[in-house]
Amino acid sequence: MTEAATARTPGTPCWVSLIVHGLSTTRSFYADLFGWEFVPGPDQLGPYVRALVDGKVVAGIGQLPPERHLPVAWTTYLATDDADATAETIRSCGGTVAVGPLDAGEAGRMAIASDPGGAVFGIWQAAAHIGTALAGAPGTPVWNELVTRETSTVCKFYQTVFGYEAEAVVSADFDYQTLRLEGRPVASLHGVGHALPRDRGPHWMTYFEVLDTDEAARRVVELGGYVLQPPQEGLGGRMATVADPEGAAFTIIRSTEG
Structure with missing residues (x-):
């Protein structure tokens, strides 16, 4: 097991997150399956926790507003040095930017996008939160x-x-x-x-x-x-x-x- 590198080359998968309807029950599922423990994360987009393995952050889980009925899926985040510039490039290459770019408190800056085929992914410009901190x-x-x-x-x-x-x-x-x-x-x-x-x-x-x-x-x-x-x-x-x-x-x- 190793701590993940602190400097992420742009394009490197650096974080995964899940936005669900029932945060409490989902936390229990992954805690039982993977042994995850949880700490509070940025709440700009609603209730959100970070999952820990051996005290290191590995993933995030948030809660959808009750009125939103969206498909529930894990989202892969790709590292960037400039979320705004990457968002513009995504648009110019035929992709779509659905959310952001926006600041997640002091953690960093992010956006949710999709490629020309419709696959959703995130981009993450790290500040205080570098992303997944443990591998292996x-x-x-x-x-x-x-x-x-x-x-x-x-x-x-x-x-x-x-x-x-x-x-x-x-x-x-x-x-x-x-x-x-x-x-x-x-x-x-x-x-x-x-x-x-x-x-x-x-x-x-x-x-x-x-x-x-x-x-x-x-x-x-x-x-x-x-x-x-x-x-x-x-x-x-x-x-x-x-x-x-x-x-x-x-x-x-x-x-x-x-």
């Missing part, structure tokens, strides 16, 4: 992947906005690209064509590290969640796609390095 421990985000229809067009968008280098997997039946910054893999794009869930559309998927994928999947169900894709061996380790009781999907993975 159970309960921490370990990877972020864009699940989309096809990767070629949307890859150009992310390359232009964030300066990624893209490495494609050459295969007739597998549409996959790894995004790199300074030679280091930081995220991936996965084109699934007609297999894209109709009720979700293109979306960013957060992977969380667990000690035992099968046991964690069983625990998800016991806690009122759902298994969307049963445990199976993947490129990075044994993984399963699950959802919490409000339907927010995420992937649990036991890394091959664990």
Whole structure:
């Protein structure tokens, strides 16, 4: 387990957050599943807590206003040195900025955007809050992947906005690209064509590290969640796609390095 680097290269996934209808019950679910503890976070957008592993912040959970009935999903945030400039670039490249840029107290400056395919993501200009502060421990985000229809067009968008280098997997039946910054893999794009869930559309998927994928999947169900894709061996380790009781999907993975 390591503390995450304090300086984030622009484009690096640096934070994940979830906005839900029932903050208290969602906190209990993730506390039981991942062992998270919680501390209050900025409340500019309503009630919000930060999740801790070993005293280090790893994720955020907020609460939707009662009158708002939006889909519940984990949001991946990508680092930027200038949220306003990045927001303008997103717009000029065919994306949409739905929220912000705005200040989150002294924590930093953020915006919520979507790429040309409709996948939602955040951008984060760090100030007091650098983002996820621990890597490699159970309960921490370990990877972020864009699940989309096809990767070629949307890859150009992310390359232009964030300066990624893209490495494609050459295969007739597998549409996959790894995004790199300074030679280091930081995220991936996965084109699934007609297999894209109709009720979700293109979306960013957060992977969380667990000690035992099968046991964690069983625990998800016991806690009122759902298994969307049963445990199976993947490129990075044994993984399963699950959802919490409000339907927010995420992937649990036991890394091959664990």
